[in-house]
Amino acid sequence: MDFEGWGPRRWASHFNQMLNLANPPDRYRFDISALAMETSCSLFPEDPITKVGKEELDGFAGALVPSASRTRWGIVYGAGQSRGRRRFTIAHEFGHYLLHRKKYPDGIHSSEAGIDGRTRLQIEREANEFASWLLMPLDDFRRQVPPTGKPDFDVLGDCAERYDVSLVAAILQWLRYTERRALLVVSVDGFVKWSWSSERALTTGAFIRTSRGPVELPPASAAGRELFTPEARSGVDHPTGVWFDEPARELSFKSERYDAAYTLLHLGDDPGWNRVARRHSL
Numbered sequence: 001m002d003f004e005g006w007g008p009r010r011w012a013s014h015f016n017q018m019l020n021l022a023n024p025p026d027r028y029r030f031d032i033s034a035l036a037m038e039t040s041c042s043l044f045p046e047d048p049i050t051k052v053g054k055e056e057l058d059g060f061a062g063a064l065v066p067s068a069s070r071t072r073w074g075i076v077y078g079a080g081q082s083r084g085r086r087r088f089t090i091a092h093e094f095g096h097y098l099l100h101r102k103k104y105p106d107g108i109h110s111s112e113a114g115i116d117g118r119t120r121l122q123i124e125r126e127a128n129e130f131a132s133w134l135l136m137p138l139d140d141f142r143r144q145v146p147p148t149g150k151p152d153f154d155v156l157g158d159c160a161e162r163y164d165v166s167l168v169a170a171i172l173q174w175l176r177y178t179e180r181r182a183l184l185v186v187s188v189d190g191f192v193k194w195s196w197s198s199e200r201a202l203t204t205g206a207f208i209r210t211s212r213g214p215v216e217l218p219p220a221s222a223a224g225r226e227l228f229t230p231e232a233r234s235g236v237d238h239p240t241g242v243w244f245d246e247p248a249r250e251l252s253f254k255s256e257r258y259d260a261a262y263t264l265l266h267l268g269d270d271p272g273w274n275r276v277a278r279r280h281s282l
């Protein structure tokens, strides 16, 4: 078969069709290391992946590394990652192998931001897209949370469990396809570390720019006041002016493990100025 020109989604759907046909009992929690090694051996016997293992990777979350002879590849993931994160990292590096190894014969190192999908680097975006679509097939995810749904952390946590990925990976995948205006905000010590908006939120101006440095959390928000109560986790409604120039529903909790606060913001469907902007563009 000629795989020239196959993009991340094509590769992911190739493996998803294969997994759907085989339909193992752990269909959505399959062994990603075994998949990467077995399929690369049969598809690319001249330079397969022969090893997946843990290593101390100073400053990196994962890497795709060639053998000295360039006839074998290894995937390594950094120590200290949770099971779900590790699985995503391996899938991400497998994506680099399928899509980028010819262009980068010396291998590829991936940062944590690259694996979360927070960078604009094209190869990182592609590896991420492959990992997300492979581990969280869109047709199935849409059955768990419809594109117009307004999920909370419990619903998204169930998805993370179903696909054996981290909560953040599941939230980012939902943000990729939702038709709603929503964003994820990750903060540390009262400052936004990074944030990711759904397409509709982004194009209607609902985003937080952190590229020029950390941004302070809104002082009236639950996360800004460090009110990490069960109520804040299931959602509190804020009037205009707390997060944006429109009302927002905030869901926030703090992860002790990562010492970070996670905030999901659900915004309304139709901000007024967007209606105006659309009318002018017609």
Ligand SMILES: [Zn+2]
Binding pocket: 092, 096, 108, 109, 110, 111, 114, 115, 123, 124, 127
């Ligand atoms: Zn990468």
